[in-house]
Amino acid sequence: MTPAKRALDIVVALGLLLILAPVIVVVALTILICNGRPVLYLSERMKTPEQAFLLWKFRTMRPVEMDTGVSGGDKNDRITKLGHILRRARLDELPQLFNVLRGDISMVGPRPPLRRYVERFPDLYAQILQQRPGLTGLATIVFHKSETRLLSRCATAAQTEDVYIRRCIPRKARLDLIYAENRTLWLDLRLIAATVLKVLSR
Secondary structure, eight states: OOHHHHHHHHHHHHHHHHHHHHHHHHHHHHHHHHHOSOOEEEEEEESSSSOEEEEEEEOOBOOOSOOOSOOOGGGGGGBOHHHHHHHHTTGGGTTHHHHHHHTSSEEESSOOOOHHHHHHSHHHHHHHTTSOOEEEOHHHHHHHHHHHHHHHTOOSHHHHHHHIIIIIHHHHHHHHHHHHHHOOHHHHHHHHHHHHHHHHHO
16 A cells, blocks of 8 residues: 555545544444444454454344354344444444554455455455455445345345355456556545445435
């Protein structure tokens, strides 16, 4: 990551945290009152093919002891009523602004993958994770809605895993590599603005 990109991350993340601080507090208190603890969901993700970190999100599901893989239709019955609202508005991802400040992720880049997929496709993720993972990115803006639709149709964990591996990972990877080839601070600013507008439109 270049010093200029890191500086942009800090400025944008701090600015958004200052603006959205009341929203973050209200969401956290609402989860605590309606659904109890924990308020946050911590998920292991990969910063590089070898280095992991904990990605922060507001909790939107009832916790279980063994929870693996991406979220699909097989996990719908665990999503709380409040969780559905937070997910639709992408408010569950607000705590990731702290991940940006910590340097775990950038504002813009490929979404940080789970360890299981990095280990299954080491050559692919060796390319993708040359870029610092991001809170948003080209693949997030272009493919997130399609990915949600594809995975929501899955009735079992095995089906979710199959659809994610066959239909989601390759498409997201192509978009992530296109971003890597064309990355500039101007493109980052455009993708940040597009993400904010998309969230506000909801």
